[in-house]
Amino acid sequence: MPEITYPQTRRDDLVETHFGEEVADPYRWLEADVRHAPEVADWVGRENAVTESYLAGLPQRAHFERRIRTFMDYERFGIPTKAGGYYFYTRNTGLQNQAQLFVRKGLEGEPRLLLDPNAWAADGATALDAWEPSEKGRYLLYSVQDGGSDWRILRVLDVRTGAPLDDEIRWAKFTALAWVGEEGFLYSRFPAPQEGAAFQGLNYDQTVYFHRLGTPQDSDELVYATPDHPDQGHVAEVTQDGRLALITSHVGTDARYEVRVIDLRHRRRGEWKARPLVSGFTDDWKLVEGAGQRLWYVTNWNAPRYRLVAIDLDAPDPEWRELVAEREEILERAGVVGDQLVLNYMRDAASHAEILALDGGKGRTLSLNGIGTASGFRGRPGDPETFYAFTSFNCPASIYRMDLSTGVTAPFATPKLCYDPGAYVVEQRFYTSKDGTRVPMFIVRSRAVAKARQPVPTLLYGYGGFDVALTPGFSATRMAWLEAGGAFALANLRGGGEYGRAWHDAGRGANKQNVFDDFIAAGEFLVNEGIASKDGLAIQGGSNGGLLVGAVVNQRPDLFAAAIAQVGVMDMLRFDRFTAGRYWVDDYGHPDREDDFRVLRAYSPYHNIREGAAYPAILVTTADTDDRVVPGHSFKYAAALQHARLGDKPRLIRIETRAGHGSGKPTDKAIEEGADILAFLARWTGLRVPEDTTIAHAGGSEAEAQP
Known part of the structure; x- marks a missing residue:
């Protein structure tokens, strides 16, 4: 390919x-919002070209x-939610840009389209x-x-007619x-940002309001x-019975909360008396459910791997009582659901x-069907059923309905696929990090590749932060x-939530280097082990995982052939x-x-680029509407990469328009981005598509059990 000529980028003596x-x-001038800074917009255009x-x-x-x-073209469903005899669920026929929302009366009712986001924007x-x-x-x-x-607009519609109400929250x-009966709902918002600051201004003063249906937003009750x-x-x-409202407060991203409770039975119009339930910002408290004055919570209070506790607010001296003790699993x-507890563990x-x-x-x-991730299990006291999804690296989510009275589980929606999931093997290995810590990693290959026992181009993915556990999931x-x-390999690095509080603490703050050491050790x-070819190891990560990629490339540029920092x-x-x-x-x-x-x-990736070192091929990706991690991070990093002498491999930045941190991305944009990334990785890891790599499309993506 011809030599790349990077655009000229202004360097200030700051x-x-x-x-x-x-x-x-x-x-620093690249931190400015592209919408209001013509020079930044010009730079973005030249880089994208x-x-x-x-x-x-x-x-x-x-x-x-x-x-x-082709891999994305299958019918997929969301987990149903039940209310008043109605079942609500999302469905995408396969290649729709956005999933539609359907409702039906009873399990055997006719599906009716309620919302079609595909009609909302060209x-x-x-x-x-x-x-x-x-x-x-x-x-x-x-x-x-x-x-x-990340900004949201809240709207309401009448389910029976499908007609929108005039209510709108900005x-x-x-x-x-959170609904309060049928009269209105609770929500959280920030003050309206100053002109031009919506996508970069700091978020302070989040407040909970009550909106009564049929009234303007400026009449909402604080x-x-x-x-x-x-x-x-x-x-x-x-709570599902509408008796109690719970206000959960936080200071940062740590799962350390205070909780207050409002008894909705004795509420007068405009009065919201919140009394303390949990104080101190010391532990994680996840509401399970409430029935009357009884509450169930999952917490790591005196249990780093979490336990189940309950409290009766009507008791003379209410106190937390342990129902399920902490175990080795998280x-x-x-x-x-019904008269039973459904507990979701991670091992x-x-x-x-x-x-x-x-x-x-x-x-x-x-x-559950092998190594994978189960989610859902939502319901309410007295309900006889619950729904859950199960997915893994080699199979997309199937939805199941479980009858709590009999324990019988039956498929609710199982996608028809264009390939055989059994042709791919998912295994879990454990490796040793720099300081001797044992770290788990999932490895996925076709059975043919695994059987051949020859190293192949390998993509390693990681995150390692914010108490987030990376679990098996499907990706087209x-x-x-x-x-x-x-x-493909996914490493469960320290800093995540795979093993509770201690695992998280071992990978943050002054311990952040452990995350980078874990990722480097995973690559080695x-x-x-002969899984990755020596000159064919690529890495990928997004958000905090993008930081991870930038940091380890600086520390071990020799280990990687290519890197995707998203x-x-x-x-x-x-x-x-x-x-x-x-x-x-x-x-x-x-x-x-x-x-x-x-x-x-x-x-810091931006500040530690190693002038004169031979770097891997790097593709940085971001988006102009990312108001979670503002794109200025990636702009500055890419400009610094392109200025430095780092060898002959490309250091490019891909800047999406009308996209953000990742959620809500339309299918077309996701396919385009995925194709760009894989083609880039294939070029620099030596992956060559065999001429006979074709899979007959199964003639549609119809689910076996129509909801």
């Missing part, structure tokens, strides 16, 4: 002194676009985000996401949707706020479920990579100055505190 150290920031020209010339791009589209970039039916199923409250932004963000502590955020939930979540980053009596008494284990893009003969393991946090000295970045100090530390600064400065 140097600041932090704790006695001079730090250059020549590309170079990148698009390069990617379009990759010989395998057309193949990967075709195969990703480019498909306006998405249906969250949705919640009212208790009796009369109304549907839903949130709209435009262009991938500036909602990081909110739950339910809970902390004006003396504008850094606190608040989210409201309501208790991820629980539900109260070595894979799911299993158990069903117990409401008092925590002996129950039964729910069998990854399937196209596996079909072409590559291998794949090469040493929507990453790349400037660790200024991340807390934009939108939700201030929350991340829980994981990263405070740039304005010397001890934290020293740690952050030592690994």
